[in-house]
Amino acid sequence: MPPAAESLLAEARALTDSRLASRADLLRDNPGGHEGEALAYALGSSGKRVRPALVLAAYKAAGGTASGIAGVAAAVEIVHTYSLVHDDLPCMDNDAQRRGRPTLHVKFDVPTATRAGFLLVPVAIEELAQAAAELRLTDAALGRMAALLLEASGIRGMVGGQWLDLEAEGHNPALAELVEIHQRKTGALIEAACVLGGLAAGAEPGLLEALQGYGREIGLAFQIADDLLDATATSEQLGKTAGRDAKLAKATYVSVLGLSGARHEALRHAELARRALARSGVRSGTLESLADYIVQRRS
Numbered sequence: 001m002p003p004a005a006e007s008l009l010a011e012a013r014a015l016t017d018s019r020l021a022s023r024a025d026l027l028r029d030n031p032g033g034h035e036g037e038a039l040a041y042a043l044g045s046s047g048k049r050v051r052p053a054l055v056l057a058a059y060k061a062a063g064g065t066a067s068g069i070a071g072v073a074a075a076v077e078i079v080h081t082y083s084l085v086h087d088d089l090p091c092m093d094n095d096a097q098r099r100g101r102p103t104l105h106v107k108f109d110v111p112t113a114t115r116a117g118f119l120l121v122p123v124a125i126e127e128l129a130q131a132a133a134e135l136r137l138t139d140a141a142l143g144r145m146a147a148l149l150l151e152a153s154g155i156r157g158m159v160g161g162q163w164l165d166l167e168a169e170g171h172n173p174a175l176a177e178l179v180e181i182h183q184r185k186t187g188a189l190i191e192a193a194c195v196l197g198g199l200a201a202g203a204e205p206g207l208l209e210a211l212q213g214y215g216r217e218i219g220l221a222f223q224i225a226d227d228l229l230d231a232t233a234t235s236e237q238l239g240k241t242a243g244r245d246a247k248l249a250k251a252t253y254v255s256v257l258g259l260s261g262a263r264h265e266a267l268r269h270a271e272l273a274r275r276a277l278a279r280s281g282v283r284s285g286t287l288e289s290l291a292d293y294i295v296q297r298r299s
Contacts (some may be wrong), residue, residue: 005290013049021044027123035115035119038107045099058193060286085116131200153188157184161182168250168251190222210279213273221294
C-alpha cells in the first residue's frame with residue numbers, strides 16, 4: 001500500500017471508529033431497545049474507511065485543520081453503512097456475511113434490518129449537524145452539505161443506481177449503461193465525500209470542481225476494483241462472500257470487459273482522477289496516493 005494512503009486510512013479509521021462508537025452508544029439509549037441495538041450493531045462493523053479517508057484528504061487539500069472534520073467523515077460512513085445493510089437484504093443480494101460477520105438481517109431479522117437501514121440516514125444527518133457545529137460552519141454551509149449527502153444517498157444517487165443494477169441482472173449492458181449504474185450506485189457517495197471535505201474547509205469553486213472531478217473518476221475506479229476483487233479474491237480476503245456477482249448474473253466491468261479490460265479501465269479512471277487535480281493546480285500527494293491504493297487494493 002502507498003505509504004501516504006496507509007497513514008491516512010489509519011487516521012480515518014481511528015477518527016471515524018471513535019465517532020461511530022459514540023453515536024452507537026447514543027442509539028442504544030435513544031431509540032434504545034431492539035431497534036437501538038440493531039443500529040448500534042450496524043455502526044459497529046469494521047471497514048477500510050476509504051470514504052472517510054477521502055473526506056479527510058479533500059479537507060486537508062483545501063487547507064482544513066480542525067478535528068471536527070471527523071464528524072463529516074463519520075456521517076459519510078453512516079450513509080455507506082445504510083447502503084450495505086439494504087444491499088445485503090434477501091430482496092437485493094441476499095448476503096449472509098459482511099465485513100467478516102453476520103449481516104444485519106441475519107443477526108436480527110429482515111424487518112429490523114430494513115428499518116435500521118432507513119433510520120441510518122437521519123442518524124447521518126445528526127452526525128453531520130454536530131460536526132458542522134464543531135467546525136463552526138454557517139447554517140447555509142450545513143444545508144448545502146446535507147443536501148449533497150442526501151442526494152448522493154437517494155434516487156439520483158445510490159438508490160437509483162441500485163435500482164438500475166437490479167434491472168441489469170442477467171443482461172449484458174453496453175459500457176455506457178454500466179457507467180451510469182455505477183456512477184450512481186457507488187460513485188455518487190465517493191464523489192460527495194470529496195466535495196464535502198472541500199465544503200467543510202470553505203474551498204473556492206475552482207478547488208471544489210477539481211475535487212468533484214477527482215471523486216467522479218475515483219468512484220468508478222473503486223467500483224471496477226470491487227468487480228475485479230469479487231471475481232478473483234477469496235471470501236476470507238473480502239470479509240464477504242466472493243463470487244456473488246457471477247452467481248447473481250450481475251452486470252459488472254468484468255462481465256462486460258473481461259478481467260484484462262476491467263483492469264485497464266480501473267487504471268484509466270485513476271489516472272483521470274489525478275488529471276482532474278492537476279488541471280486545477282491542486283497538489284495533494286495523499287489524494288494521489290489514495291487513487292493508487294484504490295486500484296491496487298486486495299480487499
